[in-house]
Amino acid sequence: MSATSERIPETPDRDGAFPRLTEDQVRRLEPEGERRPTRNREVLFREGDERYDLYVVLDGKVAVIDGYGGPDERIVAVHGARRFLGELGLLTGQAAFFSAVVRQPGEVLVVPGERLRELITQDAGLADLLLRAYFLRRELLIGLGGGLRLIGSRFSPETRRLREFVARNRLPHRWIDVEQDERAEAALRELGVSPDQTPVVIWRGQVLRNPSEEELARIVGLSTGKTPRTACDLLVVGAGPSGLAASVYGASEGLRTVTLDAVATGGQAATSSRIENYLGFPAGISGAELAERAVIQARKFGASITVPAEAAALEYADGGYTVRLTDEGEIRSRTVVVASGARYRRLQVPRLDEYEGDSVYYAATMMEARMCAGDPIVVVGGGNSAGQATLFLSRYATALRLLIRGDSLDRSMSRYLADRIERSSTEVLLNTEVRELEGGSSLEAVITENSLTGERRRVPARALFVFIGAEPHTGWLSGNVALDRHGFVLTGAAAADAPGAKGSGSRRPTLLETSSAGVLAVGDVRSGSIKRVASAVGEGSMAVRLIHDFLERVHQHPHHSP
């Protein structure tokens, strides 16, 4: 940072990431905050601050800096009059992932973070502008590799665990691979950490040795709620689209609503780079953005969302349910919505384990694209997830091949995706399956086999993306609700007919009700579900209506049992 303050140019707006407020918008914000002068080099907030406020620059310039005061400090953006500071974390209550430093003295308007979070629920114009800018800034930060520093080996399962957690939670971070990055050794030496003590996370200049997900979530302010001590009305297990919908509608209709997720909010949808078939978004919306918007909305209505918190068991006692968590905590609730979705299916090929931390991916977001930009890429799968990933990755790969087991793209992929893939430079290999993975410490190629001709082929691949379906997350329910033969939760008439169903008397379960009265299942985890974001959201909202009916029935006949 050698430039003098006066000469530092303002960063141009990038696609709405750095908009300028109108005079009128500034006037609307004025009564909510306080004007104050700034001094040159004054730090308005610092990377790692647990709470910070909205700063609107009224005069002068403020630089947004990644790694402030550290050896790899860099300026992310410079803002002048009527630009505002902050990024997504300001709306979701997370810590600051960068510092803001005055580079030309002037004046700022400071609006307390709490007040800002209320304001965006009241002023639609301002909310739209801020939300859009803040999402784009979060993407920018992720793209830049700002925020947390994670140092570890690509071969370490603990490093993989932490990388997956930060990636799924869309936390800005930089991963420094001790195997490949020359800076890793110097950074570790400086921190007094030996390579065998990795992975470590560097945050606010402190070293966290192999932290748990809970610890990481706590320090960055990810958990947006606390496990309640008293029973709630509605406990939602899973914060994918279906669970978030149940949370929004439950909380907005006055139910004391608690939502848990084992990994991250947004579920599978948040790993989708662009959802194009969700009603109301003609240009598509990234799954991450949809999830963040829903989380802000659920919180606005008072839902408590806890991440990470994994349900381990469901029990019935004393007229209500208890969900036990893997960390030995428990939550009591009058009703439960099972929204725990499904997990990706793995390829059955030798050496998959070896490459999973490094070259095999089950999602295609900016994060993965950045890791394999310029590499030959193979995508496996014939459904819409594979189709979307292929189109998205085609912008980053040198050679992209899509492998499908069937004989046509049309069989299980939407026409619009198949058309675009056919028009792209992607090579599509039909009737093809992966048989072997080849390479040294990193993947170099996959060996494929044509199921009609038996012909084997070596296909160069530095990254392998797998989208071949999913298995339900229902282990935690075992024995307490009826499942179909694939492990998905039976609901409605199918649940009533299941062996061992525990319906309440002669009453049959309602549409989304499981074999236990007051326990509903929604979204991908439900037997026979459509496996779309829109249907998951629809079911999440319907569930709340059915829960009201259930609570009403219990009120009238208090001696029911599940």
Ligand SMILES: Cc1cc2nc3c(=O)[nH]c(=O)nc-3n(C[C@H](O)[C@H](O)[C@H](O)COP(=O)(O)OP(=O)(O)OC[C@H]3O[C@@H](n4cnc5c(N)ncnc54)[C@H](O)[C@@H]3O)c2cc1C
């Ligand atoms: C890459 C990709 C792209 C996709 N693109 C599209 C698209 O464009 N359009 C479309 O309509 N659909 C798309 N889908 C499908 C869509 O994302 C899913 O249908 C949708 O996410 C299902 O929502 P859900 O809430 O039912 O479950 P999920 O999204 O699977 O969410 C379930 C959540 O429950 C949590 N969980 C699981 N077990 C537990 C437990 N024991 N305790 C606590 N939490 C738990 C999980 O961590 C997860 O966050 C895509 C899917 C993928 C993978």
